[in-house]
Structures are given as structure tokens and as C-alpha cells.
Amino acid sequence: MTPELVSTTSVAQPTLRGQRWLSATMFINAWRTTEFRIGFFVFFGLIVLSVLGPSLFGVSPTKISVTDKFLPPIGFEGGNWAHVLGTDQLGRDLFARSLIGLRNALMIGLISVVGMFLLGSAIGMIAGYVGGWVDLILMRITDAQMAIPVIILAITILGVSRPTPFSIVCVLILAGWPAYARTARSVMLSERRKEYVRAAKILGASDLRIMIVHIAPNILPPIAFVAVLEVARMMIIEAILGFIGIGIQPPTPTFGTIIADGTKYLMNAWWITTVPGLLLAISLCGINLMGGALERARNKLLQGVS
Amino acid sequence: MLFAVDFFLRRLVQGLVIVVLVAMLIFTLLRVVPGDPVRIMLGPMVTAEMAEETAQKMGLRDPVPVQFIRYAAQVISGDFGHSFVRSAQGGSTGGSRGGDTFDASNRAPVMGLILTALPYSLLLAGLALGISLVISLPIGIVAGLFSGRWPDRLALYLSSLFVSLPNIWLALVLIFLVSVKGGLLPAIGYQNWTYAILPALVLAIELSPVFIRSASVAVSSNMMESYVPSGIIRGLSRPRMIVAHVLRNSMIPLLNVVGIQAIGLLLGSLFVIEYAFNYPGVGLLMINAVFQRDFPVIQAIAILACTVLVLVNILVDFAATTIDRRLQY
Numbered sequence: 001m002t003p004e005l006v007s008t009t010s011v012a013q014p015t016l017r018g019q020r021w022l023s024a025t026m027f028i029n030a031w032r033t034t035e036f037r038i039g040f041f042v043f044f045g046l047i048v049l050s051v052l053g054p055s056l057f058g059v060s061p062t063k064i065s066v067t068d069k070f071l072p073p074i075g076f077e078g079g080n081w082a083h084v085l086g087t088d089q090l091g092r093d094l095f096a097r098s099l100i101g102l103r104n105a106l107m108i109g110l111i112s113v114v115g116m117f118l119l120g121s122a123i124g125m126i127a128g129y130v131g132g133w134v135d136l137i138l139m140r141i142t143d144a145q146m147a148i149p150v151i152i153l154a155i156t157i158l159g160v161s162r163p164t165p166f167s168i169v170c171v172l173i174l175a176g177w178p179a180y181a182r183t184a185r186s187v188m189l190s191e192r193r194k195e196y197v198r199a200a201k202i203l204g205a206s207d208l209r210i211m212i213v214h215i216a217p218n219i220l221p222p223i224a225f226v227a228v229l230e231v232a233r234m235m236i237i238e239a240i241l242g243f244i245g246i247g248i249q250p251p252t253p254t255f256g257t258i259i260a261d262g263t264k265y266l267m268n269a270w271w272i273t274t275v276p277g278l279l280l281a282i283s284l285c286g287i288n289l290m291g292g293a294l295e296r297a298r299n300k301l302l303q304g305v306s
Numbered sequence: 307m308l309f310a311v312d313f314f315l316r317r318l319v320q321g322l323v324i325v326v327l328v329a330m331l332i333f334t335l336l337r338v339v340p341g342d343p344v345r346i347m348l349g350p351m352v353t354a355e356m357a358e359e360t361a362q363k364m365g366l367r368d369p370v371p372v373q374f375i376r377y378a379a380q381v382i383s384g385d386f387g388h389s390f391v392r393s394a395q396g397g398s399t400g401g402s403r404g405g406d407t408f409d410a411s412n413r414a415p416v417m418g419l420i421l422t423a424l425p426y427s428l429l430l431a432g433l434a435l436g437i438s439l440v441i442s443l444p445i446g447i448v449a450g451l452f453s454g455r456w457p458d459r460l461a462l463y464l465s466s467l468f469v470s471l472p473n474i475w476l477a478l479v480l481i482f483l484v485s486v487k488g489g490l491l492p493a494i495g496y497q498n499w500t501y502a503i504l505p506a507l508v509l510a511i512e513l514s515p516v517f518i519r520s521a522s523v524a525v526s527s528n529m530m531e532s533y534v535p536s537g538i539i540r541g542l543s544r545p546r547m548i549v550a551h552v553l554r555n556s557m558i559p560l561l562n563v564v565g566i567q568a569i570g571l572l573l574g575s576l577f578v579i580e581y582a583f584n585y586p587g588v589g590l591l592m593i594n595a596v597f598q599r600d601f602p603v604i605q606a607i608a609i610l611a612c613t614v615l616v617l618v619n620i621l622v623d624f625a626a627t628t629i630d631r632r633l634q635y
Binding site for chain 2: 035140141143144145147148149150151152155156157159160161232236239240243244255256259262263266267270273274277278280281282284285287288289292
């Protein structure tokens with residue numbers, strides 16, 4: 001994904017107002033596509049469900065009820081309407097657990113992507129703007145960080161320290177920022193030579209002001225569009241961490257822990273692992289459809305401009 | 307020839323800097339996080355003095371930079387050290403047997419552990435790459451030839467779907483459907499090569515969106531180049547044009563993707579999938595090592611993984627410049 005980011009964001013050379021308008025056009029163009037709307041409605045439907053669901057249906061995700069254990073979802077023999085997606089080995093309602101899991105995954109995905117976007121863009125912009133030794137050192141660190149696969153880094157850190165939501169987000173940010181730093185730097189290199197930056201400098205604006213007030217609003221929105229896809233990737237990684245046992249710890253339900261718990265009962269209670277995963281896959285599909293539509297709208301527009 | 311020497315010298319030096327930085331990062335991280343490996347090595351029955359003495363003897367209480375330099379010197383001479391936990395006979399020596407059974411000389415060498423596990427991982431990775439190319443290249447090429455029409459959309463939806471499937475979930479669903487219900491393929495552990503098919507399939511599905519996308523983008527952009535109509539005017543047939551020229555030119559970006567993105571993705575997912583299938587490769591070794599705080603094993607695998615990534619990067623860039631000399635490194 002990174003090479004495309006670099007090649008397409010650096011070609012755009014429009015004026016200041018032009019580019020702000022450009023971001024809005026990209027969004028509108030993306031909104032016009034069917035995929036974006038399908039993704040949008042699926043995704044927001046699930047968000048509403050995960051926020052309101054547990055209180056709306058009055059089922060607790062952690063209430064244990066031994067008499068109700070191993071109930072299959074409705075549509076299968078023995079399923080009942082009190083537990084739409086069935087129950088797990090302790091009689092906990094899987095639907096409620098999945099919704100809470102979705103909420104946790106979304107929070108971690110969103111916060112970590114925002115974090116890595118801010119950190120990466122800041123580092124990349126500074127490297128590109130200042131140049132020289134600062135640039136060289138920051139970019140070597142970026143290269144080194146990029147050479148460690150995300151999963152290896154996450155397993156190493158979370159496996160030997162205590163996993164909390166905060167430390168998980170930190171690890172994901174640490175693993176994800178280099179891509180944004182590279183992109184932001186390459187765009188910054190072409191941006192800092194432009195007329196409006198020179199103009200601001202002559203008027204006496206400080207470097208910090210130029211970067212934050214003048215350049216950032218121009219170069220960041222196109223990068224942010226592609227970051228939507230990253231939310232889905234981070235949600236998958238969160239599930240993987242939970243599965244290995246180094247994600248958010250029980251009793252808080254997450255997709256990873258639900259799936260891992262269910263593996264022991266795969267033979268006779270297949271729904272414990274499969275059904276929550278299906279919900280996760282559907283929400284990821286929603287995010288990916290939206291992100292993909294945004295990305296294509298951006299690429300189309302940027303190619304047309306250059 | 308001179309070009310190649312110059313290229314490799316430059317890039318290898320750069321790569322070495324990166325690997326050293328990564329090694330420093332992982333080494334420091336492992337030492338600043340809580341959790342004392344000596345406790346796990348010796349078990350809970352030994353006294354604090356005993357544990358402290360062993361730690362001193364093993365150099366675990368020295369300042370981190372000193373430890374790192376000692377470790378680096380070892381690695382340069384080809385020795386990745388010995389496992390903290392596994393004995394040379396294969397069993398785990400950590401536990402509650404007290405201090406007397408602890409024998410520092412009877413530890414499995416890290417390199418040996420990795421070399422035993424590596425063939426399994428290579429088999430799995432190779433199979434996964436093969437399956438994924440077989441699935442995705444035809445789809446991607448057809449999508450690129452009919453850009454904007456239904457095969458293109460179908461490929462788009464298919465890759466959106468594949469990207470959205472969490473690999474661990476897919477692994478369990480396939481285990482359930484293929485092994486438990488269908489009884490077609492074995493799933494857990496390793497006895498012969500058929501045990502690698504199911505995990506490889508999961509990895510292939512995870513990889514294929516990347517291939518489908520880059521193949522279709524490369525083919526469709528090459529079809530729009532002016533050399534295609536001019537070749538046809540000169541009397542080449544359209545199929546010949548596509549097979550001999552368009553596909554050849556489209557291979558360069560694809561090579562890039564196979565090299566960098568696919569290997570990067572594989573290095574991460576391989577670990578998780580090996581864990582999910584209890585497949586005895588490097589990934590399972592690494593995850594177990596993390597849980598046992600077996601620092602030498604973790605460090606060695608992380609350094610090797612990163613070296614592989616850096617080397618693949620260099621080779622891919624070299625291959626790209628020899629295929630297309632317009633590219634500069």
C-alpha cells in the first residue's frame with residue numbers, strides 16, 4: 001500500500017484552495033459509488049447496534065448461565081430467540097459478546113490509526129521540511145522500523161509485558177507510523193518549494209505555523225482517506241492478538257478471545273468460533289468497501305489533475 | 307558488471323545499518339519490559355540469592371549497551387547463543403525442579419532450533435505463494451484486460467472480500483469444514499506435507515488480494531500504452547501482443563509486490579497461522595519463546611526475519627533495474 005500512497009499523493013500540484021476543494025470532491029465522488037454506500041450503511045448499522053444493542057436487548061455479555069450453555073443460533077435445532085446467535089460454553093450470550101467485542105475492536109482500530117497517522121505525519125513532515133541531518137536520521141529510523149513485521153513486534157512486546165488496551169494501542173502505533181512518515185515526507189518535499197509556502201515565510205510566519213496552518217491541511221486529507229483501510233487491518237491484528245492471548249484480557253470479550261475459547265469446542269459447538277468471526281468479517285467488509293471507494297476516488301482525481 | 311557491484315555494495319551497507327538498528331531496538335525492548343527470565347529458567351523454588359547469582363554469571367545484570375555489544379560480537383562470529391529454556395535433548399528445562407538441575411551447558415543452541423523449524427516454514431511459505439499466484443494471476447490479468455467491465459468489478463469484490471476475512475477465523479472455519487466435517491485434509495501438527503496444505507490455503511487467500519490488484523493495475527495501464535496499438539498496426543496479433551509484450555512489461559510491478567508486500571505479509575501471518583495450526587515452524591518457535599521469555603530465540607528470529615526482508619528488498623530492486631534499465635536505484 002505504501003508505494004501507491006507515495007506515487008499518487010506526490011503528483012498533485014494544485015493551488016491551496018483548489019486542493020481543499022479537491023478533498024471534498026473526492027469524498028463526494030466516493031459517496032456516489034454503490035460500494036461506498038453499502039459499506040457505509042453496513043458499518044454504521046453495526047456501530048449503532050454495538051452501542052445500543054447490549055442495553056436494548058437486555059442481555060448481558062458476561063452473565064453466566066449454566067443451564068443455557070451450548071445453545072446453537074436460531075435456525076438450528078435447539079436454538080431459541082432469547083439467544084439469537086446462541087451461547088458459549090458458559091451459557092453467555094454470543095450476540096451480546098460479539099457486539100462488545102466489535103466495540104472494543106473498533107475503538108482500538110480507530111484510536112491506533114489516528115495515533116499512527118498523527119505521529120507518522122508529524123515525523124514525516126518535520127523530516128521533509130527541515131531536511132539535512134534531521135531528515136537522514138529520521139528516515140533511517142523509519143526504514144529500520146519498517147523492516148520489522150507488525151506481528152513480530154506486537155508479539156515480542158505484548159508477549160513479555162502486560163497487555164492492556166493502552167499498551168496494545170501503543171504497540172500498534174509504534175508498528176504503523178513509518179508508512180505515514182514516508183508518505184508525508186515525500187509529499188512535503190514537493191510542497192515546501194511552492195509559492196504559498198514562500199509567501200508565508202516572507203510574511204514572517206514561523207516554521208511551525210507554516211507546517212500546521214498552511215501545509216498540513218493541504219497534504220493530510222488525501223493520506224487520511226487511505227488510512228480508512230488501515231482501520232480494518234488493525235481490527236484484524238487486534239483479533240489476532242486476542243487469539244494468541246496477548247490482547248485485551250478476559251473477562252472483557254474481544255473477537256480474538258471468543259474465537260480462541262471456541263476452538264476447544266469446535267467439534268460439537270462450531271458456532272462459538274464461527275459466528276462472532278462472521279460478524280467481524282462483515283464489519284471489515286463494510287470498512288474495506290468504504291476505504292476502497294475513497295482510495296479509488298482519490299486516485300482517479302489525482303491522476304486527472306496531473 | 308561494475309554497476310552490479312556498486313549497487314550491491316551500497317545497498318548491503320544500508321541494509322546492515324537497518325538490521326543493526328532493528329537488533330538494538332528488539333534487544334533493548336526485551337530488557338526494559340518487566341519479567342525476569344532467570345525466574346522462568348530456575349523455577350519458583352530457588353532463593354533470591356541463587357537467582358541473582360545465576361543472573362550475574364549469565365551477564366543479565368550488566369548495563370544493556372554492554373550486553374548488546376557482547377551479543378553483537380557473538381552474532382558476528384556466527385553464534386546466536388543458547389536457548390534459556392530448551393535443553394539440547396528437546397525438552398523444556400524450566401520449571402520447579404530447583405537450582406541443582408539447572409545446567410547452562412546443556413542448552414539447545416538457538417541456531418539449531420531455528421534450522422530444525424525452518425524447512426517446515428519454507429514449505430508452508432512456498433506452498434502459500436504458489437497457491438496464491440495460481441488463484442490470483444488469472445483473475446488479475448483478466449480483470450486488467452477487461453478494465454472497467456464485469457471481470458474487473460468481480461475481481462474488485464473478490465479481493466474486498468478476501469481482505470476482510472480475518473486469517474485466524476478463516477483458519478478455524480477451514481479446519482471445521484475441511485477437516486472435521488469433510489475429513490479431506492489433516493489440520494493440526496505435522497506428519498507429512500499434506501499437513502501444510504490447509505494453512506497454506508489460508509495464507510494464500512490472505513495474499514491474493516495484493517496480487518489480484520497489482521496484476522490488474524499493471525496489465526490495464528500497459529494496455530493503455532501506445533505500444534499496444536502500434537504493435538497491432540505492424541501486424542502482430544492481439545493475443546501475441548498481450549502474451550509477449552503486455553504481460554512481460556506488467557511483471558515488473560508485480561515482482562515488486564511479490565517481493566516486498568507479499569514477503570512482508572507472509573512473515574507476519576506465517577507466525578500466527580503456524581500457531582493456529584500448531585505447525586512446527588519458526589513462527590510457533592517464536593510464539594512459544596515469547597511466552598517462555600526465551601530472549602536468545604526471540605532476538606535471533608526477529609533479526610533473521612528482518613534480514614530476510616532487507617535482502618529481499620535489495621534483490622527485488624536489483625531485478626527490477628536489470629529488467630528495466632530506466633529505473634535508477
